[in-house]
Amino acid sequence: MAGDKDTLLAMGFDSARVEWALKATGNRGLQPAMDHILENESKSVPSVESTSESSAPAPSGDMDIDEDAEDVEALRSLGGVAANEVEAKSIKCSECGKIFKNTALANFHAEKSGHDQFEESTEEVKPLTEEEKKERLAELRAKMAEKRSRKAVEEAAEHKANELLRRKAGKDLHKVKEELQAKEAIKEAQQKKRDKIEEAKARAAVKAQIEADKKARAEKSAREKALREGRPIEDAGASTLPSAAAGSGPSTSGVAGKDFKDTRLQIRMSTGGQPYTISLPSDTPLSAVAEFLASQTLTVSVDVVTFAQHFPRKTFSQSDFTKSLRELGLTPSAVLIATP
Incomplete structure (x- = not known):
C-alpha cells in the first residue's frame, strides 16, 4: 500500500527492501512489513537488486576513476552537466533543513x-543504526497509539x-404528550x-x-269540590275581575293578562352580554327563573341574585322567589334585569 510504503521510506529504510517486505508480506500492513525488514536486514534483496544490477551497464575493465573524472570535467566544460547535479546525494528542505534520500520521501x-x-x-543520508530504528519504531507505535x-x-x-x-x-415527545x-x-x-x-x-x-301539575291538580280538586257542594265554579282570576271591571280599559287589559x-x-x-329567553307556566315561582339563569351562566348564585323590572319599575328580592310569575304581575311577558 502506498501509505505503508511512504511511512517506511520516511523512517529511513531502503526503497528496495521496502518493496521486498511489502511483496513478501502480501501488503498486510505496516507492522508485518517492518518486522520483515528487521528480520532480513542482513540478507540481500533477491529481486530488486538483481534487476538493478541487470539494468546497469557492465563495467569496463579499461575505464578507471581518472577516466570518469576526465569525462565529468569534459561535460562541465561543454556546459552539459552542472556541478551540483553530479555531486547531489540528497534533497534538502530549505525551510526546516531536513535532508531526504529520494524525491518520494521529500514529497511525503x-x-x-x-x-x-x-x-x-x-x-549523504546515512542509514539508520539499530538504536535509531528502534527509536523510530517506538515513535511510530506511540503515534499509532495516540491516534487510536x-x-x-x-x-x-x-x-x-x-x-x-x-x-x-x-x-x-414527553412535552407533546403533556x-x-x-x-x-380542557375538552x-x-x-x-x-x-x-343541560x-x-x-x-x-x-x-x-x-309546579304546574300541582297547580292544575289543586284547581281540579277545587272545581270537583264546588260541584259536590253545589257552589258555582270560580276561575283562578275571578276574584280580581270585579275590581278590574270598575277600572278603565287599559287596566282591564292588564288584569286580564293574569x-x-x-x-x-x-x-x-x-x-x-347576551340576553336569555325562556317560556314557563305562569304558576312557576321566581326561584325557577333564578335556577335557569344560574345553569346558563355558571357565575350566578341562586342565593344572591336579584331581579328588577324597568316598566313598571320594580325590584324583586329573595323574599319574592317563592311567589309565582302570575302573582308578581309578570304575565304574559316581561323583561327582567338580573344582578348577580
Missing part, C-alpha cells in the same frame, strides 16, 4: 509539513452527543360544563312542570 514530507522549498544537497486514543475520545464524544440528542427527543393531555383535560372540562348546563335546564323544566297559562321572559344581565 511536503504533504505532511506543507513545506514547498527544496534543493539538492551534497549531504484520539479516535476513542472522538467516538466517546460522538456517542455523548448522540445520547444528548436522544434524550432531547425523548423530552420533546400538551395533548392538557388539551384533552373534558368543557364537556362537563355543557352537561351541567342538567340544570332539565331540572328547571321538571321543577316548573311539577289569566295567561304561560309566561315568556327575557332576562338581561346588569353586567351586559
Whole structure:
C-alpha cells in the first residue's frame, strides 16, 4: 500500500527492501512489513537488486576513476552537466533543513509539513543504526497509539452527543404528550360544563312542570269540590275581575293578562352580554327563573341574585322567589334585569 510504503521510506529504510517486505508480506500492513525488514536486514534483496544490477551497464575493465573524472570535467566544460547535479546525494528542505534520500520521501514530507522549498544537497543520508530504528519504531507505535486514543475520545464524544440528542427527543415527545393531555383535560372540562348546563335546564323544566301539575291538580280538586257542594265554579282570576271591571280599559287589559297559562321572559344581565329567553307556566315561582339563569351562566348564585323590572319599575328580592310569575304581575311577558 502506498501509505505503508511512504511511512517506511520516511523512517529511513531502503526503497528496495521496502518493496521486498511489502511483496513478501502480501501488503498486510505496516507492522508485518517492518518486522520483515528487521528480520532480513542482513540478507540481500533477491529481486530488486538483481534487476538493478541487470539494468546497469557492465563495467569496463579499461575505464578507471581518472577516466570518469576526465569525462565529468569534459561535460562541465561543454556546459552539459552542472556541478551540483553530479555531486547531489540528497534533497534538502530549505525551510526546516531536513535532508531526504529520494524525491518520494521529500514529497511525503511536503504533504505532511506543507513545506514547498527544496534543493539538492551534497549531504549523504546515512542509514539508520539499530538504536535509531528502534527509536523510530517506538515513535511510530506511540503515534499509532495516540491516534487510536484520539479516535476513542472522538467516538466517546460522538456517542455523548448522540445520547444528548436522544434524550432531547425523548423530552420533546414527553412535552407533546403533556400538551395533548392538557388539551384533552380542557375538552373534558368543557364537556362537563355543557352537561351541567343541560342538567340544570332539565331540572328547571321538571321543577316548573311539577309546579304546574300541582297547580292544575289543586284547581281540579277545587272545581270537583264546588260541584259536590253545589257552589258555582270560580276561575283562578275571578276574584280580581270585579275590581278590574270598575277600572278603565287599559287596566282591564292588564288584569286580564293574569289569566295567561304561560309566561315568556327575557332576562338581561346588569353586567351586559347576551340576553336569555325562556317560556314557563305562569304558576312557576321566581326561584325557577333564578335556577335557569344560574345553569346558563355558571357565575350566578341562586342565593344572591336579584331581579328588577324597568316598566313598571320594580325590584324583586329573595323574599319574592317563592311567589309565582302570575302573582308578581309578570304575565304574559316581561323583561327582567338580573344582578348577580
